[in-house]
Amino acid sequence: MRNGLLRLAIATVLTIALSVSAAKAQKKYDPGASDTEIKVGQTMPFSGPASAYASIGKTEAAYFRMINDQGGIKGRKINLIQYDDAYSPPKAVEQVRKLVESDEVLLTFQLVGTPSNAAVQKYLNAKKVPQLFAAASALRFTDPKNFPWTLGYDPNNFVEGRIYGQYILKEHQDAKIGVLYQNDDFGKDYLNGIKAGLGDKATKMIVAETAYEVTDPTVDSQVLRIKDAGADLFFIAATPKQAAQAIKRTAEIGWHPVQIVSLKATSVGSVLKPAGLENAKGLISTNYGKEALDPQWKDDPGVKRYLAFMEKYYPDGDKGSNFNAYAYGVAQLLTHVLQQCGDDLTRENVMKQAASLKDFIGDLALPGITINTSPTDYRLFKRLQMMRFNGEHWELFGPILEVAGPAG
Incomplete structure (x- = not known):
């Protein structure tokens, strides 16, 4: 009887030990992760x-x-x-x-x-x-x-830029395009993307491509150069601060081109309000998400x-x-x-x-x-939709655009 109880106790301890060992074996951690x-x-x-x-x-x-x-x-x-x-x-x-x-x-x-x-x-x-x-x-x-x-x-900036190029060919085929872009991979991918979208018409349609540095205090001079080049469609491939400056400056000098702005600079609160909502009316961009207050x-x-x-x-x-x-x-x-x-x-x-x-x-x-x-x-978003700012919020238009092809 005593031997039977002893064997049962040993078996129970072994079972528990094996269960704990198995549980630990199932968990794998690298630095930065633990049970808690x-x-x-x-x-x-x-x-x-x-x-x-x-x-x-x-x-x-x-x-x-x-x-x-x-x-x-x-x-x-x-x-x-x-x-x-x-x-x-x-x-x-x-x-x-x-x-x-x-x-x-x-x-x-x-x-x-x-x-x-x-x-x-x-x-x-x-x-x-x-x-x-x-x-x-x-x-x-x-x-x-x-x-x-x-x-x-x-x-992807290149793909987004390509979509804008294709949109321009369809809706503004006689446009004279001026591009303001950030002088790094961010801006250059947009520039190369819109050229890819325009195809063999890019050289003729793009009349100005002007870069800015992130550290530049304003982009006023770049906007003036693009206007003076005769552009009637303005593509702003910029981050929020410079995009707001460009939209505002465009209005201040009485220039009224068709304006397309990068998806990364479409925030109403952080970009369009500082630029002036009235100044931003008619802006065109793309999106993949809902406007929460729409x-x-x-x-x-x-x-x-x-x-x-x-x-x-x-x-x-x-x-x-x-x-x-x-x-x-x-x-x-x-x-x-x-x-x-x-x-x-x-x-x-x-x-x-x-x-x-x-x-x-x-x-x-x-x-x-x-x-x-x-x-x-590794691309997360392969579908985008065009949108236009009406002075208060963004309005979607057109079909979902599929960009499932090669990234670049």
């Missing part, structure tokens, strides 16, 4: 020439506070570590090194801007640290062959969830800001990826899950817009 925490690193231009983007970081931090209040990711709290890089590449390099080597984050998330992302891309890929959903849209951020650890979030979405469940989130977790934030809606969408996507990782929170699995998204639909996605990725195609 997932460390996510981010640099953000909380100051400097692109500080209009700062609300993106504030909204994302608020979103992860909401997720943590809801229990986190399988009980793990998201620890978002944020540093200011002032939109300065050298500062971004310094801060990202700190995130990786001192804070030991699992991944970097939503670093903002082409210059900053480009400055740290080789370093992060060499370290095999995910540069996930980078807030940059140059071709180099959707290039899995050369940069397998970098996956950009924003629609009356057509007042009964939309996803928009209602976004507005409720803003009310509770970021009450001081502008509910109508494209930047805040953008941040909500990308934070929601990262949450989905981390949930898909399960208990395998290795950097390799984070990239695997991010590169195998299937028909993901965010709360604020326009009808017909889904996110799909593969190991050979």
